[in-house]
Amino acid sequence: MSDNTLKWTVQKNDMYCFERQVKGKKTYIQYDPQPKHVVTIHRYYTSLKREKTYKKRVSWFENLPDRFSTLSHKAIIEYTAVCPRQGEPHSNSKNSSQEYVRTDPKIIDEVKDRIQQYCEITTQTGLYSCEIHLLSSIELRVTIVELRVIKVELRVTIVELRVTKVELRVTIVELRVTKVELRVTIVELRVKKVELRVKKVELRVKIVELRVTKVELRVTKVELRVTKVELRVTKVELRVTNVELRVTEVEVRVSKVELRVKKFELRVKKVELRVKIVELRVTKVELRKNGETKLFKFSV
Helix, strand or coil: CCCCCCCEEEECCCCCEEEEECCCCEEEEEECCCCCCCCCCEEEEECCCCCCCEEEEEEEECCCCHHHHHCCCCCEEEEECCCCCCCCCCCCCCCCCCCCCCCCCCHHHHHHHHHHHCCHHHHCCCCCCCCCCHHHCCCCCCEEEEEEECCCEEECCCCCEECCEEHHHHHHHCCCCCEEEECCCEEEEECEEEEECCCCEEEEEEEEEECCCEEEEEECCEEEECCCCEEEEECCEEEEECCCCCEEEEEEECCEEEEEECCEEEEEEEEEEEEEECCECCCEEEECCEEEEEEECCCC
């Protein structure tokens, strides 16, 4: 152009024009004066037969000025979307290492001839094959990850927890007491001027076994209500080498929590208590009747 600027142009009737839309319709207006030098961009697309979104685009420039002569014999190959995973071939499939494309073979041959005229011959390989190994994998490596949370507060406005039925079953419960000692120092028994005094009584149980074969606990309905919960995070810093994630403030508050249990059932089917050895010792017994005192000493 006369002002030495780069502009996008369209060729109509051997004249270079710029595009304009008026009331939804495209109109083309000629440049005045006409540009002295125009660079042409050639683009061709191919797509996989089994995946339309995966496309391959080949672009190259024509009529480049001398200062861009290094790009005059090179083509740019681009791939859009993600290459689909190659599935296992079935028994009737052809033994071929190339993917099928949707472009007409005649058009591919024309594109191949055009590229050979303007670009290096090495660029023709891979134009119509679309090998999957060109986009086999994408790797993202992160060296250092740091996450810091200074303050966190949780706020929940309304939370309801309802348990319709809860059953707790204990099949076997065993209670074993190896040794139990019961000591009574002084016991007084008075019946109409009859006094019985026992100074020392010792009761020893060496082994006691308690067995519960089955216990059932049933809770029919439990309700938990949390009216308000607030969560506050004043500052969170996540550092991944050159990536920073900052959360300035998050609030979570819990004001009220209610837990209701309507029905609670505990069932014990069988309880067994076994006492193997019981010892009872009485050292001294006094019996008083009408002013008379009798002293008995014995042991059992």
